[in-house]
Amino acid sequence: MANSIDKSIDESLFEFATYDEQQAEMTGYSNYSYWRSTIQVFMKNRVAVFLLFLMIGLLAFTMIQPFLPGQKSPTEIHIDENTGMQLRNHPPDKEFWFGTNSIGQDLWARIWSGTRTSLLIGFFVGLWEAIIGIIVGALWGYVRRLESTITGIYNVLNNIPTTILLILLTYIMKPSVFTMIFAMCMTGWLNMARFVRNLIVIIRDREYNLASRCLGTPTRRIITKNLLPYLVSVIMLRMALAIPAAIGYEVFLTYIGLGLPISIPSLGNLINEGRRVMGVPTLRYQLIFPATVLSIITISFYVIGNVFADASDPRNHV
Amino acid sequence: MLKYSAKRLLQSVVTLFLVVTIVFLLMRLMPEEGYFGEGYEKLDEAQREAILASMGLRDPIHIQLKNFYSDLFKGDLGESIIYRPKVAIAEILKSKIPYSVKFGVAAMAISLVVGIPLGILMARSKNQLWDKLGTGYIVFINAVPAAVYYLLLQLYVTDIFKLPILYNPDRPSSWILPAISMSLGGTASYAMWMRRYMVDELNKDYVKLARAKGLREKSIMVRHVLKNAIVPMVQYLPTSLLYTVSGSIYIESLYSIPGMGGLLVDAIQRQDNTLVQALVLIYSSIGIIGLFLGDILMASLDPRIKLDRKEGAR
Numbered sequence: 001m002a003n004s005i006d007k008s009i010d011e012s013l014f015e016f017a018t019y020d021e022q023q024a025e026m027t028g029y030s031n032y033s034y035w036r037s038t039i040q041v042f043m044k045n046r047v048a049v050f051l052l053f054l055m056i057g058l059l060a061f062t063m064i065q066p067f068l069p070g071q072k073s074p075t076e077i078h079i080d081e082n083t084g085m086q087l088r089n090h091p092p093d094k095e096f097w098f099g100t101n102s103i104g105q106d107l108w109a110r111i112w113s114g115t116r117t118s119l120l121i122g123f124f125v126g127l128w129e130a131i132i133g134i135i136v137g138a139l140w141g142y143v144r145r146l147e148s149t150i151t152g153i154y155n156v157l158n159n160i161p162t163t164i165l166l167i168l169l170t171y172i173m174k175p176s177v178f179t180m181i182f183a184m185c186m187t188g189w190l191n192m193a194r195f196v197r198n199l200i201v202i203i204r205d206r207e208y209n210l211a212s213r214c215l216g217t218p219t220r221r222i223i224t225k226n227l228l229p230y231l232v233s234v235i236m237l238r239m240a241l242a243i244p245a246a247i248g249y250e251v252f253l254t255y256i257g258l259g260l261p262i263s264i265p266s267l268g269n270l271i272n273e274g275r276r277v278m279g280v281p282t283l284r285y286q287l288i289f290p291a292t293v294l295s296i297i298t299i300s301f302y303v304i305g306n307v308f309a310d311a312s313d314p315r316n317h318v
Numbered sequence: 319m320l321k322y323s324a325k326r327l328l329q330s331v332v333t334l335f336l337v338v339t340i341v342f343l344l345m346r347l348m349p350e351e352g353y354f355g356e357g358y359e360k361l362d363e364a365q366r367e368a369i370l371a372s373m374g375l376r377d378p379i380h381i382q383l384k385n386f387y388s389d390l391f392k393g394d395l396g397e398s399i400i401y402r403p404k405v406a407i408a409e410i411l412k413s414k415i416p417y418s419v420k421f422g423v424a425a426m427a428i429s430l431v432v433g434i435p436l437g438i439l440m441a442r443s444k445n446q447l448w449d450k451l452g453t454g455y456i457v458f459i460n461a462v463p464a465a466v467y468y469l470l471l472q473l474y475v476t477d478i479f480k481l482p483i484l485y486n487p488d489r490p491s492s493w494i495l496p497a498i499s500m501s502l503g504g505t506a507s508y509a510m511w512m513r514r515y516m517v518d519e520l521n522k523d524y525v526k527l528a529r530a531k532g533l534r535e536k537s538i539m540v541r542h543v544l545k546n547a548i549v550p551m552v553q554y555l556p557t558s559l560l561y562t563v564s565g566s567i568y569i570e571s572l573y574s575i576p577g578m579g580g581l582l583v584d585a586i587q588r589q590d591n592t593l594v595q596a597l598v599l600i601y602s603s604i605g606i607i608g609l610f611l612g613d614i615l616m617a618s619l620d621p622r623i624k625l626d627r628k629e630g631a632r
Binding site (some may be wrong): 256257291294299 | 331333377461466473571583594605606
């Protein structure tokens with residue numbers, strides 16, 4: 001009886017194994033990578049991927065458009081050779097793809113130049129929002145001594161309506177791209193700071209952070225591996241939304257007469273120019289073209305921002 | 319509750335005081351042409367100085383501020399200079415506000431009646447057709463600047479339905495489009511928040527318990543989820559209601575409605591400093607008071623709310 005058990009057992013299983021460091025590591029190894037998972041989740045949303053590529057293409061195009069052959073200057077006033085008059089309200093054709101405006105400037109060139117201006121404003125505002133918002137939010141959430149002071153300041157500032165502050169600042173300062181960016185930065189960072197602060201307060205005392213600190217993990221590693229991944233989603237969302245918001249505010253300020261000077265084409269200026277002539281059905285293209293380009297840009301950034309925020313949230317990674 | 323209200327009131331008063339002071343000081347930085355009506359060029363330097371001094375603008379700044387506050391407490395907002403010279407601003411506002419309130423209230427009613435059911439519908443059919451359509455609508459309204467879709471609506475809807483393009487007090491059909499356009503933004507935000515609060519509530523344990531108890535889905539929705547989800551919506555109501563006074567800048571100038579929103583645009587374009595100052599003060603007070611009332615309302619409906627804790631990270 002005992003003999004048959006002996007025979008069925010593989011004696012080699014009871015020998016000491018040699019310690020292999022590499023194999024020991026294998027059990028605790030996971031090929032989870034934060035960024036790879038984020039991209040994987042993002043890629044699952046077909047609409048967002050399509051819009052992302054559309055935006056990359058559009059961005060590249062606005063950059064290289066002035067250097068392409070056969071492009072006209074956005075501010076040059078075109079003169080009709082036969083009559084010597086300005087080519088006013090020339091309908092779209094082979095020469096002027098989107099037609100000309102009411103003083104004979106090429107609308108195609110103006111739209112791309114305007115897109116450049118508006119995106120520039122959006123990027124700077126988004127960037128500043130992120131920088132100020134993250135610094136203030138981090139201090140607010142992490143440094144307990146500053147907490148009540150910053151909360152007080154925040155409550156005061158947050159009660160001031162955004163549009164009113166924008167109107168006031170642009171009313172007082174000279175109209176320029178800098179004024180625009182400055183006014184929007186003054187109002188925009190508050191939200192970012194609050195979001196960052198809320199997240200840091202939630203995360204900083206979680207058990208895994210406590211454990212990391214107890215195990216002597218360097219602060220830099222705690223920040224990059226434990227805190228930042230949770231913040232990336234919020235930061236990206238706010239930055240992506242800053243662009244449509246900035247474009248929207250620019251349109252609004254231009255509409256009420258506080259926008260950029262008309263010599264600088266921007267999407268807000270173009271919409272406003274189009275609005276003046278929209279009563280005439282044949283001239284509606286001057287409103288429709290800029291409005292379409294603007295809508296595509298704002299919707300794309302809005303959707304990409306939201307989908308990316310969801311994708312970069314580690315809770316959505318499996 | 320009382321302590322909370324007192325604290326919150328103090329905060330609002332401090333904010334209001336700061337904002338009013340800042341606005342006043344910033345307006346002093348404006349070019350002085352804004353204090354003269356027609357014929358600024360014809361006056362020589364001495365005459366200009368005399369006029370400015372008579373308006374009290376050459377006094378030291380703290381005296382100006384004191385005078386400004388004492389006028390403000392008497393309800394005196396000053397006189398318009400360029401828009402309607404020598405007419406008290408309070409007088410101008412009195413003729414403007416009824417138009418804005420009429421349209422504002424109509425738009426708010428539409429957006430509540432459409433937005434809240436839309437949000438409920440979206441939450442109930444999560445990730446299905448209605449939810450997707452509603453989300454598309456919300457994304458569009460949130461992403462595209464209001465000016466763009468207002469303009470397109472005015473352009474094409476008036477064409478298709480043969481509605482009048484401009485506002486006309488004698489023709490009720492000319493009131494439809496401005497009210498509907500104005501309600502679009504509100505509809506989107508009510509629907510979005512309603513959906514979010516409903517979905518949050520639906521994921522909670524008490525809903526599971528209600529289901530396990532065998533309650534019908536309908537009564538879970540109405541008696542449990544809806545009741546809890548609608549409470550946070552209340553905080554937006556005072557602000558929306560108060561903002562009907564300020565009117566919609568876009569809509570009023572697009573349809574030439576003689577209300578408050580159009581007034582602000584006019585005042586800015588003509589650089590009427592005192593009028594701009596008065597309007598900015600009114601708008602910011604409305605915002606501050608609205609937020610205050612909203613918070614108080616929330617706190618009285620939901621005893622869990624504390625001043626130093628705001629809910630929700632995103």
